[in-house]
Amino acid sequence: MLLLAIDTSANASAALLAVQGSTVAVRGAFTSDKTNDHSEVLAPAIEAMLRASGGAKPDAIAVGVGPGPFTGLRVGLATARTLGFAWDVPVHGVMSLDAIALGALAGEPKDDFTVAIDARRKELYWARYDKHGELIDGPHVTVAEEVPPGDIYGAGAGLYAQRLVAVGANPVPGFEDSHPDAVALGTRAAQALATGTALLGTEPLYLRESDAKVPAVMKGKLL
CATH class of the missing domain: 3.30.420.40 (ATPase, nucleotide binding domain)
Structure with a gap:
């Protein structure tokens, strides 16, 4: 199975993973070094990875559902849902913090x-x-x-x-700068799929209201 993994809960991150049972091989990976360029870099990075791997269509998509900021999560989720619809493949949600938890297990x-x-x-x-x-x-x-x-x-x-x-x-030393990344998130999803463990839907885990508010003057006009 070819699995496309996406996470935008912090940096924009994407990975293409070849999954066979419990074995995961990384075909391509990208993580931006910024936290505010999700909409600019995510789609081109995915396109480049797919082209480099021969253009094969993924069999499934795993996407981080947060928690994370509104704007970042929306970019990742919208991209995953759109590609899933266009390719007619399943889209699985994974809590983004699970990606770091997977790294913690190595210790x-x-x-x-x-x-x-x-x-x-x-x-x-x-x-x-x-x-x-x-x-x-x-x-x-x-x-x-x-x-x-x-x-x-x-x-x-x-x-x-x-x-x-x-x-x-x-x-824990060595994890002070660790953010969720698509390779770990996709690996977590692959492990769940291999064992028949249920994954999440694609509803975002915002956990709190958006910083953006409708101005009072606009509320009056909308009413």
């Missing part, structure tokens, strides 16, 4: 752990996993002081390290 955690990324507004998006990488709580959006104690992975840990340590959380 064989001994206990439950937390994954956290920047949610702006001096807050974090976070979720709690057991030592096998299964989601047990979340996702949430809170200040650092509300994150549970224990090991914590992801860019959120690096962003608020001192505040997290003060409440008993332990930022």
Whole structure:
């Protein structure tokens, strides 16, 4: 199976994965080094990967559903839904934090752990996993002081390290700059598909209201 993976919960990221059972081979991967160029770089990156791999149509798409900012998530989800419709292939949702959790498993955690990324507004998006990488709580959006104690992975840990340590959380070295990426997200999806585990739909996990508001003067006109 050829799987196209997309995540835009932080940086724009895409990957083309060849999946055979539980074996995943990366055919191509792209991650932008910016956090505000999703609409400009995502589609060209996908087109380039498909062309480099011979132009074969993917058999399925996996897309990160967040949590993440409104604009970024919309770009990734709209792209995945559009391509899924055009190609007539299934589109599977994956919580974006699962991608970092997959990386955490390489260190064989001994206990439950937390994954956290920047949610702006001096807050974090976070979720709690057991030592096998299964989601047990979340996702949430809170200040650092509300994150549970224990090991914590992801860019959120690096962003608020001192505040997290003060409440008993332990930022794990090497993960201070980790954001969800499409290779890990697609691998997570492939593992679920191989074992028959249900994946998510494509509804975004915004967790809070948009920063953009309709001006009061416009509300009056709309009414």
